[in-house]
Amino acid sequence: MSNIDVKGNKQNWMYSDIVKDHFFNPRNIVEKDSPNWVYNGMGEVGSPACGDVMKIWILVEDNRIKKCGWKTFGCASAIASTSILSEMIIGMEIERAEKIGPGDIVEKLGGLPDNKIHCSVLGDQALRKAIINFKEEYA
Numbered sequence: 001m002s003n004i005d006v007k008g009n010k011q012n013w014m015y016s017d018i019v020k021d022h023f024f025n026p027r028n029i030v031e032k033d034s035p036n037w038v039y040n041g042m043g044e045v046g047s048p049a050c051g052d053v054m055k056i057w058i059l060v061e062d063n064r065i066k067k068c069g070w071k072t073f074g075c076a077s078a079i080a081s082t083s084i085l086s087e088m089i090i091g092m093e094i095e096r097a098e099k100i101g102p103g104d105i106v107e108k109l110g111g112l113p114d115n116k117i118h119c120s121v122l123g124d125q126a127l128r129k130a131i132i133n134f135k136e137e138y139a
Contacts, residue, residue, distance in 0.1 A: 043129025
């Protein structure tokens, strides 16, 4: 964990430097309502009522995820989890991507506070829905 300066006082940042990096510099984020590239799988999970909503778009070609984009409404953990997940799966065979679980995401992030683990669960659930959507439409 790292320290941040708050009004001249060092405070513990409850997230790893990797989480902080992916929160402040998210990768593969979709700025609009949908990507400006062709996709063939989309998954959405969460509820605005509970606070976290994740949407993931994938482009699968030759059984591999060639592109991934996402949009998340949620906390730093939710944003960082989806960002790192998008990096993890690009170039991966869909059978391998289906096996990614919350523990894989948390490990790549260098850990998350216990009360934020559910954010990584949403990421893998959104990915599974995107893969199911792809298979139902194209496989």
